[in-house]
Amino acid sequence: MSILEVKNLTVYFKTFAGLSKVVENISFTLGKGESLALVGESGSGKTTVLKTVLGVLPSNAMVKGKLLFRGINLLETGNEELSKIRGTEITYIPQEPLAALNPLYTIEDHFLDRLILSGKSKTGILSYIRLRRKISPKLKNIMLKYLEKVKIPDPERVLKSYPMQLSGGMLQRILIALAIVSNPSILLADEPTTALDVVTQKEIIELLKELQRDLGLSILYVTHDLGVARTIADKVIVMYAGHMVEEGKTSKVLANPLHPYTKGLVDSIPKLVGGTLHGIEGGLIDYINPPKGCRFHPRCPKARDICRRERPKPVEINGRKVYCWLYGEE
Amino acid sequence: MAGSTIKHYRLKLALYKIKHSPTTMAGVAIVAIFVFLALFGEYIAPYPEDAYSIHIERKFLPPSLDHLFGTDAVGRDIFSRVILATRVSLGIGVGVVILSVLIGFPLGLLVGYIGGIWEAIVMRLTDIFLSIPSVVLAMAIAAMVQPTLENAMFALVIGWWPWYARLGFGLASTLKNEDYVLAAKSFGAGWGHIVFREILPNAIPILAVKASLDVGYAILAEALLGFIGFGVRPPTPEWGTMLSEARIYLPNIWWYATFPGLAIFLAVMGFNLLGDGLRDILDVREIS
Amino acid sequence: MPDYILEVKNLKKYFPITAGIFNRIIGWVKAVDGVSFSVERNTTYAIVGESGCGKSTLARTIIGIYEPTSGSIFFNGIDITKLKRRERIRILRRMSIVFQDPTSSLNPRHKVVDIITAPLKVHKIGSPSERVEKAKELVKIVELDESFLNKYPHELSGGQRQRVAIARALALEPELILLDEPTSALDVSVQAKILNLLKQLQRKLKLTYILITHNLGVVRNFADHVSVMYAGKIVETITVNKIFSEPKHPYTRALIDAIPSVTLEEEELVKKLGLKIKPGEPPSLSNPPPGCRFHPRCPLATERCKKEEPKPVLISSDHVVFCHLFS
Numbered sequence: 006m007s008i009l010e011v012k013n014l015t016v017y018f019k020t021f022a023g024l025s026k027v028v029e030n031i032s033f034t035l036g037k038g039e040s041l042a043l044v045g046e047s048g049s050g051k052t053t054v055l056k057t058v059l060g061v062l063p064s065n066a067m068v069k070g071k072l073l074f075r076g077i078n079l080l081e082t083g084n085e086e087l088s089k090i091r092g093t094e095i096t097y098i099p100q101e102p103l104a105a106l107n108p109l110y111t112i113e114d115h116f117l118d119r120l121i122l123s124g125k126s127k128t129g130i131l132s133y134i135r136l137r138r139k140i141s142p143k144l145k146n147i148m149l150k151y152l153e154k155v156k157i158p159d160p161e162r163v164l165k166s167y168p169m170q171l172s173g174g175m176l177q178r179i180l181i182a183l184a185i186v187s188n189p190s191i192l193l194a195d196e197p198t199t200a201l202d203v204v205t206q207k208e209i210i211e212l213l214k215e216l217q218r219d220l221g222l223s224i225l226y227v228t229h230d231l232g233v234a235r236t237i238a239d240k241v242i243v244m245y246a247g248h249m250v251e252e253g254k255t256s257k258v259l260a261n262p263l264h265p266y267t268k269g270l271v272d273s274i275p276k277l278v279g280g281t282l283h284g285i286e287g288g289l290i291d292y293i294n295p296p297k298g299c300r301f302h303p304r305c306p307k308a309r310d311i312c313r314r315e316r317p318k319p320v321e322i323n324g325r326k327v328y329c330w331l332y333g334e335e
Numbered sequence: 336m337a338g339s340t341i342k343h344y345r346l347k348l349a350l351y352k353i354k355h356s357p358t359t360m361a362g363v364a365i366v367a368i369f370v371f372l373a374l375f376g377e378y379i380a381p382y383p384e385d386a387y388s389i390h391i392e393r394k395f396l397p398p399s400l401d402h403l404f405g406t407d408a409v410g411r412d413i414f415s416r417v418i419l420a421t422r423v424s425l426g427i428g429v430g431v432v433i434l435s436v437l438i439g440f441p442l443g444l445l446v447g448y449i450g451g452i453w454e455a456i457v458m459r460l461t462d463i464f465l466s467i468p469s470v471v472l473a474m475a476i477a478a479m480v481q482p483t484l485e486n487a488m489f490a491l492v493i494g495w496w497p498w499y500a501r502l503g504f505g506l507a508s509t510l511k512n513e514d515y516v517l518a519a520k521s522f523g524a525g526w527g528h529i530v531f532r533e534i535l536p537n538a539i540p541i542l543a544v545k546a547s548l549d550v551g552y553a554i555l556a557e558a559l560l561g562f563i564g565f566g567v568r569p570p571t572p573e574w575g576t577m578l579s580e581a582r583i584y585l586p587n588i589w590w591y592a593t594f595p596g597l598a599i600f601l602a603v604m605g606f607n608l609l610g611d612g613l614r615d616i617l618d619v620r621e622i623s
Numbered sequence: 624m625p626d627y628i629l630e631v632k633n634l635k636k637y638f639p640i641t642a643g644i645f646n647r648i649i650g651w652v653k654a655v656d657g658v659s660f661s662v663e664r665n666t667t668y669a670i671v672g673e674s675g676c677g678k679s680t681l682a683r684t685i686i687g688i689y690e691p692t693s694g695s696i697f698f699n700g701i702d703i704t705k706l707k708r709r710e711r712i713r714i715l716r717r718m719s720i721v722f723q724d725p726t727s728s729l730n731p732r733h734k735v736v737d738i739i740t741a742p743l744k745v746h747k748i749g750s751p752s753e754r755v756e757k758a759k760e761l762v763k764i765v766e767l768d769e770s771f772l773n774k775y776p777h778e779l780s781g782g783q784r785q786r787v788a789i790a791r792a793l794a795l796e797p798e799l800i801l802l803d804e805p806t807s808a809l810d811v812s813v814q815a816k817i818l819n820l821l822k823q824l825q826r827k828l829k830l831t832y833i834l835i836t837h838n839l840g841v842v843r844n845f846a847d848h849v850s851v852m853y854a855g856k857i858v859e860t861i862t863v864n865k866i867f868s869e870p871k872h873p874y875t876r877a878l879i880d881a882i883p884s885v886t887l888e889e890e891e892l893v894k895k896l897g898l899k900i901k902p903g904e905p906p907s908l909s910n911p912p913p914g915c916r917f918h919p920r921c922p923l924a925t926e927r928c929k930k931e932e933p934k935p936v937l938i939s940s941d942h943v944v945f946c947h948l949f950s
Contacts (some may be wrong), residue, residue: 021351022344046810047781156902172904202673203837207881208902229811232883259885271885273815275840277867278888282844284816288780344777514727518788521686521720522742522795523712532741536732 007034008190008223014070016053023293028053028247040224042238048289050247051227055193060091092123096184097193101200102176106168113164116148119183151182174205194226210237235259243267246290246300253325263327265305349616362608369602372421380415387570398590405590417598420572428554431491432546439496443503448511448530461497469494477565484567487560506538540617544610551606558599574599628799628831629662634694636684652909654680656855667832669842672852675905678835682801686720719792723804725784729776735787736772742794761790782813803835851875854906854916860943871944873898873921
């Protein structure tokens with residue numbers, strides 16, 4: 006059974022210059038214990054999709070489609086219900102660990118907030134005051150347990166520390182701990198290793214894979230780094246300018262990309278084994294007046310007439326999906 | 336997604352923000368009206384000669400169609416005088432701010448960038464000036480010299496320039512760490528190019544917001560000086576002086592004080608709204 | 624004897640840590656702690672390391688944004704650290720730098736033409752109209768249309784901004800360009816085009832590059848020689864071919880190991896050459912560990928590593944390692 010089902014998700018933003026058609030017709034499923042990477046460059050819409058699942062879109066966003074979490078459409082659920090799900094069943098690790106933590110509170114305080122206040126839609130002053138009383142040993146043990154799970158050395162000291170006293174790698178581990186404290190079904194990760202160095206990145210990715218196995222977590226991982234996607238995700242969805250272009254098992258998609266954009270992307274990466282680099286001609290599209298048909302056609306070396314007129318329909322090839330007129334017949 | 340795909344993005348965004356902010360539009364309208372009156376007051380006022388002439392027979396007339404704001408103790412039309420006073424008050428207000436900016440801001444920028452001993456000297460100097468309330472300082476100076484328009488401005492500028500020095504200092508201290516400044520250093524630019532070509536254009540938006548807010552307060556300060564008798568000499572029409580004359584006749588001859596007071600209020604509010612609007616448009620977050 | 628355009632000898636850059644009202648110096652951040660290397664003319668020399676290892680500080684010290692604490696920088700045979708400021712500025716015209724973030728390195732209030740001609744203006748080269756002509760040439764060289772001259776940076780995409788930054792770096796006709804992570808802030812598809820442009824320019828204009836990066840793939844694709852930096856020091860200097868066939872230093876191998884591979888070929892290379900290291904963080908630059916700075920994370924560390932700083936070991940004429948395992 007799939008935990009998350011996204012059907013025809015479309016997100017537009019109302020701007021002063023017009024309607025910005027940022028994401029159109031995204032559909033995919035995320036199964037239990039599965040990890041899925043949303044891959045794309047800037048402007049691909051991958052972060053917007055993540056924010057829609059998380060429910061943190063700005064007020065000028067118009068959302069259409071279905072977002073089914075265990076069958077419940079999150080887009081049509083009231084705030085009370087949503088608070089029980091977001092933050093507990095669906096949790097999130099952000100890109101910049103330092104920015105996501107309050108500099109005035111210790112790690113222990115952050116844990117307290119999570120453990121006690123998660124899932125409640127209304128938390129008043131009284132709950133805050135009650136929070137400030139002594140922490141029970143039971144709660145302390147829970148905190149230590151989770152810090153150990155994410156392999157933090159000297160967890161007692163870390164609990165009493167403030168965010169800026171800790172390194173980026175440590176903070177990211179803490180954020181992961183905070184995210185799994187409620188035993189979530191889905192973990193949303195927004196390029197969590199971008200701000201970290203390569204060696205720490207590897208450690209964090211291995212940690213996430215381990216947790217995924219041990220806890221049966223489903224992970225939705227947003228990244229622009231194809232190598233990271235290949236390491237962490239079973240399945241990958243490649244996005245371009247708000248549309249899906251290819252979907253399939255990560256190793257297969259990267260070893261043998263079908264869509265011209267995916268191929269261009271893979272060819273653009275400077276490889277350790279050498280080889281010539283080719284970029285992709287052209288640049289970002291105008292989201293207020295996007296190109297008709299396939300949004301990639303202005304930059305596509307293989308564009309044909311139909312590409313300029315009609316959006317490609319998904320074609321299934323060997324268990325993979327590709328959205329390209331090169332592969333389907335009209 | 337940058338504004339790269341939208342032509343004239345910054346301008347369009349600014350106009351959009353103005354259109355959707357009634358307070359900003361109000362501010363712009365009020366300021367525009369006052370500027371117009373300052374420039375063309377004598378063509379609008381129904382009794383322009385009442386800047387100076389006296390008509391005792393018309394004294395203390397309440398507001399009517401002939402005299403919209405009534406007449407004062409010597410029979411002068413208050414409506415005309417309020418309009419004519421706009422030139423003095425606005426002129427001093429704007430003049431004080433411009434002069435203070437020209438004296439204080441470049442100095443602050445330079446010293447903020449160069450730092451070192453110059454920073455210590457200039458900043459301690461501004462500290463000294465800033466520790467005396469500017470109105471008290473203005474009064475002290477005004478008391479020592481002839482009460483003319485120029486001296487009134489001088490007194491206010493002395494108290495005002497350090498604020499701009501401090502603003503410039505703070506901005507330069509922050510902006511000097513920007514990458515484009517480092518880039519300029521890398522191709523051998525000296526402090527002249529860096530402070531005035533690289534840093535200054537980026538400091539101007541914040542300066543513009545503070546300056547426009549300050550014009551309102553400068554007008555207020557100028558009116559205060561007039562009120563206590565240190566402004567321009569009567570009979571030159573000036574809002575503060577008019578208020579001071581009218582004080583003793585309250586509450587019976589209410590129109591004498593009310594309308595000049597209203598003028599001050601509107602002028603200050605107009606510039607305030609304009610400054611706030613500018614801040615929103617330029618999305619500037621820090622103003623002292 | 625190879626023609627070295629740049630020779631750095633034992634360069635150090637320390638930043639003071641101050642405390643108290645009188646700004647007493649209580650310590651030093653040793654961002655660059657005794658770095659030496661030589662760059663041959665018309666080649667690309669890469670300095671590789673993680674953030675915080677001091678590589679950006681190294682670049683900025685070479686180009687004169689920071690004053691070196693000690694050591695020498697020989698540019699075309701002249702020690703520029705011993706020159707007076709005026710002389711140094713004149714000589715440093717032959718060197719320029721491209722920064723990592725094209726958004727912040729271009730003044731948002733200047734038009735492109737002003738950004739590109741600023742170096743010419745500062746050095747009083749040419750009349751205003753001659754400078755504009757030069758700007759037109761330069762935008763052509765970086766493959767931008769002339770119409771870009773009157774645009775502002777916010778109207779440009781990331782790749783276009785970086786091209787403007789490159790055009791500016793070419794304005795004074797330099798011999799050596801420092802590239803500080805020139806493509807890290809760009810999308811992958813744009814990155815490839817900028818790298819190809821830079822390679823083209825190197826051939827056409829006979830340039831030498833010093834490339835600062837953390838991306839070994841870019842090193843493979845672009846550089847001839849490379850030095851690996853860790854905690855303010857160089858740990859290995861090697862040619863690019865050899866780093867992907869016989870890397871010696873454990874940190875170099877750890878860097879290779881950590882690379883998330885995109886293809887199967889890469890994965891095998893990583894498996895063959897990589898080395899897993901103990902989890903941890905790079906050390907503080909103000910209080911580095913004694914002996915070899917890498918020893919706390921090194922799986923092959925010995926007692927000697929904890930006490931003695933490694934001396935350079937010559938593995939071959941173009942391969943030097945700073946590691947006790949090889950002495």
